[in-house]
Amino acid sequence: MLRLEARLATGKFHKRQSVCSLDQNETPPRKSMRPTLRLLDDDLITQIIAEARDLLCRLGVEIHNPSILSLLAEHGAQVEEIHSTARLTPDMIDRTLATVPRTFKLYDVLGNETHDFRDEHVYFTPGSAAVHILDNQTGELRKPTTYDYIRYVKLTSSLRHIASQSTALIPADVHERISDSYRLYLSFLYGEKPVVTGAFTIEGFEIMKDLQIAVRGSEQALRAKPLTIFSCCPTAPLKWSDVTSQNLVDCARWSIPVELISMPLSGLVAPVTLVGSLVQQTAENLSGVVISQLVNPGHAILYGGSPAIFDVRFETTPMGAIETMMLDCANSEIGKRLGMPTQGYIALSDAKQLDAQAGLETGMGAALAALSGINSISGPGMLDFESAQSLEKLVVDNEICGMSFRLLRGIEPREDFPALPLFEELRREKNLIIADHTRRYLREQITFPGAVIERANLSRWEAGGKRTLRERAAQEVERLLKAYTPSRLPEETKGELKRLMTAEARRHGMDALP
Numbered sequence: 372m373l374r375l376e377a378r379l380a381t382g383k384f385h386k387r388q389s390v391c392s393l394d395q396n397e398t399p400p401r402k403s404m405r406p407t408l409r410l411l412d413d414d415l416i417t418q419i420i421a422e423a424r425d426l427l428c429r430l431g432v433e434i435h436n437p438s439i440l441s442l443l444a445e446h447g448a449q450v451e452e453i454h455s456t457a458r459l460t461p462d463m464i465d466r467t468l469a470t471v472p473r474t475f476k477l478y479d480v481l482g483n484e485t486h487d488f489r490d491e492h493v494y495f496t497p498g499s500a501a502v503h504i505l506d507n508q509t510g511e512l513r514k515p516t517t518y519d520y521i522r523y524v525k526l527t528s529s530l531r532h533i534a535s536q537s538t539a540l541i542p543a544d545v546h547e548r549i550s551d552s553y554r555l556y557l558s559f560l561y562g563e564k565p566v567v568t569g570a571f572t573i574e575g576f577e578i579m580k581d582l583q584i585a586v587r588g589s590e591q592a593l594r595a596k597p598l599t600i601f602s603c604c605p606t607a608p609l610k611w612s613d614v615t616s617q618n619l620v621d622c623a624r625w626s627i628p629v630e631l632i633s634m635p636l637s638g639l640v641a642p643v644t645l646v647g648s649l650v651q652q653t654a655e656n657l658s659g660v661v662i663s664q665l666v667n668p669g670h671a672i673l674y675g676g677s678p679a680i681f682d683v684r685f686e687t688t689p690m691g692a693i694e695t696m697m698l699d700c701a702n703s704e705i706g707k708r709l710g711m712p713t714q715g716y717i718a719l720s721d722a723k724q725l726d727a728q729a730g731l732e733t734g735m736g737a738a739l740a741a742l743s744g745i746n747s748i749s750g751p752g753m754l755d756f757e758s759a760q761s762l763e764k765l766v767v768d769n770e771i772c773g774m775s776f777r778l779l780r781g782i783e784p785r786e787d788f789p790a791l792p793l794f795e796e797l798r799r800e801k802n803l804i805i806a807d808h809t810r811r812y813l814r815e816q817i818t819f820p821g822a823v824i825e826r827a828n829l830s831r832w833e834a835g836g837k838r839t840l841r842e843r844a845a846q847e848v849e850r851l852l853k854a855y856t857p858s859r860l861p862e863e864t865k866g867e868l869k870r871l872m873t874a875e876a877r878r879h880g881m882d883a884l885p
Contacts, residue, residue: 404781405491408742410701416708419646423653424464426609431458432658433610436617439662446665459661467664468657473710475628475671477535477565478596480586480860485534485565488673488712491744493779494534495737495772496567497527497765498719498753499602501540505724505754505761507845512723512759514543517885520554524561525855526762526848532772533751535600537567539760546879549872552578553884555599556872559586560865563858567630567749569602573614576621578875583627585867586860594626600673600747604632605655607640611662619659623666630673630714630747631659636688637698639681648698652676653705660711673747674706675714677757688756691721691732699736700743712746718768719750719757725764725841729754733764734771741775763844766851770820777818785812823847 411419434440435455444450449458474489486494503512504519520540527536538554545553551570558566559582570576579599587593603619605611611619622629633655635641641648656674663670678698679688689695699715706713718737722728733751740748751768752760786808787793793808803809823843825832832838838846858865869884876884 404783405779406742406781407491407744408700408739409704410697410743411704415646416705419649419653419705420708422650423657424461426650426654427459427464427658427661428461429458430609431456432654434616435611435613436620439611439616439620442665443661459658463661463665464657467661467668468709470664470668471660471709471711472669472671474712475597477600477628478598479563479565480559480598480858481563482587482596486747488746491779492746493741493744493748493776494746495532495718495748495751495768495775496535497523497533497537497539498716498750498757498760499537499539499567499569501753501758501760503755503759504540505759505764507761507763507841507848510724512755515540515760516544517542517557520557521561522848522852523760523762523765524558525852526765527564528562528855528858529851530766530769532769532776533564533765535565535567536562537749538569539752542885544885545876546881548572548575548879549578549875549881551575552582552875553872555579555582556868559858559860559868561858563860565598565600567600567602567747569604570618571614573617573621576618578871580621580625580627581871582868585871586864588864590625597626597628597671600628600630602632603629603659604634604677605659607633607635607655608651609655609658611658616662619662620666623663623670626667626670628671628673629659629663630675631656632714632716633659633676633678633702635676635678635698637678637680637694638683641678645694645698645701648678649701649705652678652698652702656706657709660709672711673714674702674709674711675716675747675749676702677716677749678702687721689721690716690719690750690753690757691728691736693735696736696739699745700739703740703743703745707744713744714747714749715740715745716749716757717745718748718771719753720764721754721756723755723759725761725767725844729764730767730771730840733768734774737768737771737775738778741779762848763841766821766844766847767823767840770824773818773820785816821847822850 433456440450443457447460477486479485504515506513520542536558541550555568601622633652635648635651637648641651680692680694699717703713717740720729720732752765
């Protein structure tokens with residue numbers, strides 16, 4: 372309409388041209404506009420970062436690791452050992468921000484590039500470290516086993532919209548001291564996708580590093596082609612435990628990428644206002660950036676988090692709350708302003724079953740995260756406040772991720788101008804089902820989901836057995852597991868993984884692995 376009004380005002384029409392027949396040659400070629408979401412304006416981001424820096428320099432960060440406190444003191448921080456506190460300096464923050472990479476890549480077990488964390492590239496990964504699995508047979512949440520974990524890895528291998536694995540379940544049939552390394556071991560043994568993982572102990576890092584070297588073949592090859600991302604989580608407010616800070620240092624020394632997972636709880640251990648929580652999250656993540664870059668300038672980082680509001684009615688931390696999603700998306704805007712690729716725990720649900728709430732919270736989170744350009748979106752498959760995984764939900768969430776990717780492609784013309792010939796054909800043929808234009812662009816323009824999404828009419832749905840979403844998802848899980856193709860990792864490498872993991876299990880009193 373604006374173009375037409377301008378032409379009417381200037382008289383720029385060809386002599387024989389009517390309002391309904393503008394010169395198509397004057398229409399410039401168009402590209403799709405990637406839809407985006409922004410919650411913070413530039414001035415507010417600037418102020419949040421400034422306040423976070425001020426907290427680190429005046430209040431300081433609590434670090435329960437003497438060697439890291441010494442490291443910070445050597446670089447100019449004011450350390451109070453009695454309180455395990457380090458006050459950083461503006462120069463220290465500036466120097467480390469200058470060395471953090473703007474992007475990095477991730478590779479699968481075969482050495483193929485799978486992730487390029489730059490710009491607005493978006494990747495989905497299942498949520499991590501669930502202590503329960505939703506048993507589809509009983510409908511109950513229970514402790515996972517090795518059998519469950521292997522099924523999870525095999526299933527994830529075939530989900531096209533899930534770019535990486537995570538160590539999603541904690542098997543209860545192994546010693547807790549090896550649960551971290553055991554999950555990584557099973558992921559490498561049965562799957563090919565890279566893994567988002569982490570260590571809950573200091574000593575557990577060593578075997579997890581050795582497993583990665585076994586896959587890559589050498590330390591140099593692992594540094595050149597990382598295949599994991601380790602989650603490193605400060606404790607709210609403004610605190611690093613001995614274990615998590617040491618994990619961060621160890622990852623930096625070995626050039627293993629990390630995602631900084633700050634976890635403010637708005638209204639409990641963070642300000643109740645979203646801006647106040649963002650200030651805290653920024654300060655906690657910046658402290659991780661400083662530690663990482665002082666150990667190894669150029670160490671790859673995802674600027675991330677798993678924030679939540681605190682629901683005072685139930686004393687819970689709802690990940691499906693809209694305010695939690697807003698915190699994740701806004702945190703990504705801050706991370707990108709600081710020049711880092713980003714991560715967020717979003718696209719998951721607090722529901723206990725695969726129900727309407729699970730779809731509502733996961734679908735909204737996935738769409739908002741994608742529109743915000745969060746580079747690594749952690750959450751699919753998760754239920755119950757990040758404590759449970761469901762294989763059936765994971766296949767449904769895979770479809771949600773696919774819809775999110777279609778959304779990001781936006782809308783762009785595909786031989787749509789001039790429109791007259793196509794509509795002449797439509798009037799003549801009464802439909803465009805077999806038109807050349809349809810055949811060229813059907814699968815590019817329209818996303819056809821898998822069997823878990825019901826799109827048949829009522830009579831066909833009834834004829835098909837009136838299957839519920841849960842039933843369709845369960846059937847799809849079994850179909851994909853039957854079609855599983857074993858990992859192409861060389862057998863000698865698999866043998867080395869088994870040797871390393873068996874030795875670690877025996878060190879903790881287990882005669883054999885499950």
